[in-house]
Amino acid sequence: MAATIRTKRIYDPVESDDGTRILVDGIWPRGVRKDDAHVSRWLRDVAPSKTLRQWFGHDPQRWEEFRQRYRGELAGVPERLRELMTLARQGPLTLVFAARDREHNQAVVLREVLLEELAVEDEPNEPSSPVCYSHRFPDARR
Template sequence: MIDPIQLKRIYDPVEDEDGARVLVDRVWPRGVRKADVRLDWWARELAPSTELRKWFGHDPDRWAEFRRSYRDELAQVPETLTKLLDYCRQGPVTLVFGARDREHNQAVALREVLLGERKEAETSTENASPVCYNHSGSQT
């Protein structure tokens, strides 16, 4: 079974199973021509702020704090996060990123938020706030 929310570097080959491809970087990845990339959406608003990205620097020792801070930033763009959740409800989604580190980047953290929100929606009978707003239930 294909993971409904996949992660790929922008340099990885496109596959039919990718579904909707969403770039979640604030800046365009180096060495890639826009004309050569298949994307359905460049979701700059969902990327970490420049300040947070530079502070983090893909340092694994800062990963937990990065994830918390990134969730706080995502809470500031609920309409854009909802748009991405709508993509997820329609079929497979691939979060595309440029970072070399495949384990410590915003796409990994964003996927956690999306999966948490999907799980919350499946178990809740009420309209719940997106998981990124739930600071007490933070997944760190």
């Protein structure tokens, strides 16, 4: 069964097919009251580190390097990735973010990682563990 994982700005209207909504930003979005966010959880520890976020600054020219660095940081939170993968297997999962740029943000990268890991798990007779590429990023500490 293919998992449905979406990304969505927190400022977009909530829709019935959003499923479980998880905020994946390190800081709470401006102008949004917690009661109005309609998120099931706020997983700050899957957000990019402050240093990485500030370095990136949503500059599309830094996108590829940001993707690689952020994947390295995600390698440090395999329990959270497993948790998100479990939620995705249970029904639609929406990764909620605040950035204006819908194509260059952490939710896009996190979605990629989750879908890759779920695909590996679905392959028959293939051993898998979340974030098995973590050895490529020895300096990805927060």
